[in-house]
Amino acid sequence: MHTYPRFETEETQNITQMALPHIEIKDLNVFIEGQHILKDINLSIPNNSITSIIGPSGCGKTTLLKTLNRLVDDGKGVEIKGSVLVNGEDIYAPHAEVTHIRKKMGLLSQRPFPLPMSIFDNVAYGPRIHGERNKAILKQIVEQQLRNVGLWEEVKERLDASATGLSIGQQQRLCLARGLAVKPEIILGDESTSALDPISTQTIENLLIELKKDYTIVLVTHILRQARRVSDYILFVYNGEIVEFGKTEDVLLNPQNEITKQYVKGFIS
């Protein structure tokens, strides 16, 4: 048995010393229907920055993302070993409350999935569930979050219309606003722009860059250019293992590992 290196950059160490990292993964192993999908993952994700997870299809990057908010639990035949600490709290501890954990993490999925209700109710869905009944406050939250994602001016006249009538780019921004409305601490993006046109993609990317001052953001992407454009750190996953983790420029322009080199070669040339 060889030991896996612990992936920490200087920055993360510094942050660790300054405050607890938001997310820390320790000895994480995930099996799905007997297959070893993630192997001995050890990782500290830095605060207030964007970390992109890259890697070839099927390498486990989406699974890694979904272990962070325990959505992976819902699959069939899933077995998880190890721990994921969020603010020092293990979300896989036996008594951890899963809805509470998920509330802390906003998820932006591959395609926008507006809930089957009006635009207003989509954003107000989370706050309502978490006990907010006051209409004035709900209105305020909805307006604020829709402004946050730059959607307010476009939809303020038709808040009661069904959310499925929006364009797909608008839907994705609505989903972001919906996620932000429950006041998460972390935003998880699962190839969140892959269904969007270039302009909407750019809007979302700019939003994420703006949001990182208040949130820790983890993205899964297969577009290296996007990783370069938006992220501060890059995590390269191959075959369920972390191969390389570091600052964006370092990983993309000066990869240490042979596999990483090959993977990013297309990007450099």
Add this chain to the structure above:
Amino acid sequence: MSNIQRRLRKEKIAKIVMQLSGISITGSLFLIIGTILYKGLPYLSWEMISQTPKGGFYIGKEGGILNAILGSIYLATLSTLLATLIGIPIAIYLDVYVKSKSFFARCCKLLFDVLFGIPSIVYGAIAFSIMVWLGIRASLLGGVITITLLTIPIVVRTIDELLKTIPVDLKNVTFSMGTTRWETARMLLKYIKPGIFTAILLAFGRAIGDVAGVLLTTGFSDNLPKYLDEPTATLPLAIFFQLSSPVPEVQGRAYASALVLTFIILVIVICTHILASKQKKHKI
């Protein structure tokens, strides 16, 4: 924090309520079979299923229900056979001979779906008035025709579902070898052979259990069925008649007859299940 606790309690209660509804639904099946077993078993005897009604049978004297068992089996076999012979060509026609995605084919399939839901009493009523009009008396033939009409939609639908599972490419490959549509159809039939038995069993199960259709068209008789143009007893109808008798022994025989019918149905269901699971294995 109390909000979360309240919500979690709700989740727990909801889950329990859902489990209870699931249990009561599946439980109803066991309740039905259990009731019939409990009431019917004491009255079940060899004599019951091996003899025809003797004199005084309906006031509790000797005899059995062999006439009804055989009548039902004849009726169900004949009408299933007819329904298969008519239904399979129809399904094939709608899938191979006309474009299966065409408006015409979709309309026809929709119509068979709708026909599947038409209750047997309607079929029975219309068949009865046609028989009256033609001057035919209630007979095995009348029952066979009614039940055939009732089961054709079942056969068409099931076969159509099977044909849908065949990859379009397979059809195209055979066509591109220059086969005629009939030759292609025969190849497709071979492909879905195990499924055809499932369809036949489904139709047979429905045919043997139906009452409302045969009530008006088949009549009832204490003799063993011999000719197509004679009234014939059927098992469900025998149950129905005996149950409405005031004599306890006759009622008891109704319970036992119900047990016999349950047994036949269970055998059919189990066969269907085995066939269906075999077919699935075959596919993988």
Add this chain to the structure above:
Amino acid sequence: MDWRLIKDRIVKYTFAFLLFIALGMVLLIFVGLTGKSLPLLQNEPIGQILTESVWSPLKGNFGFLPFIMGTVWVTFISLLIAVPLCTLASAYLVEYASEHLRRLVLPLMNVLAAIPPVLYGVWGVLFVVPVLSRYVAPMFGIDSSGYSVFAGGIVLAVMIFPIMISIMVQVLQTIPQDLKSASLSLGATKWETITKVVLVKARPGLIAAVVLGISRAFGETIAVLMVCGNVPQIPKSLFDAGYPIPALIANNFGEMMSIPLYDSALMFAALLLFVIIFGFNLISRLILNRLEGKN
């Protein structure tokens, strides 16, 4: 010409012929029933037949209201029982239950679907009716034989369980996992996700399932006939006897010939059933086909 091609032609025309015969049946049923009910319809306006409550064929009174109300009562009761139970149970099967449990329960539903109506009737007579008259009716301080619309409703509910469950499970399985994830990742519990997202999204399909259930309940004859009491009156409570339309047809067909207009009235009853059920089935099949096309 090539013999193979000739054979192909022959087969084609034979098959087409069979198809038109089978579909011609629909037309035949409709035309036949309408033609037979015409004498009654010419005798009295249809609005009056449907709303009049006196049924005495010997005096020439054919008021269908008691039978319509009998059918409405038993159908309504059965839906009241079956819809919530089936919705909850199928949501459980899809969202909570393990694959193993699903594979165990769904075949059992096929068994339930295969049980013939007459056995449901036997069960109703042996179990439901005595329980109602001995235990349930006294609880409400009512003296009842048990042969009532309530008994009919319960038996019917169990009869429509399988069709509703199997369609509802299919419908719920088409809801994309990502939509559920979207709700879950906002911190919603599973139950909240089910009520606020899954069931809302699945509504058209669920409605189709319920409508199919209704039309099954509408046309069911023998099981209801055995437990309903068959008194031509408008039921006023759960424990009153009722007389649904299919039971009317089944009970009176043999002896109808001698009384004028009686056969016409019964044919009209069959026509009523046919038209209503045809319509209901058509609507729900269209909804389901469209859902299937989407996925």
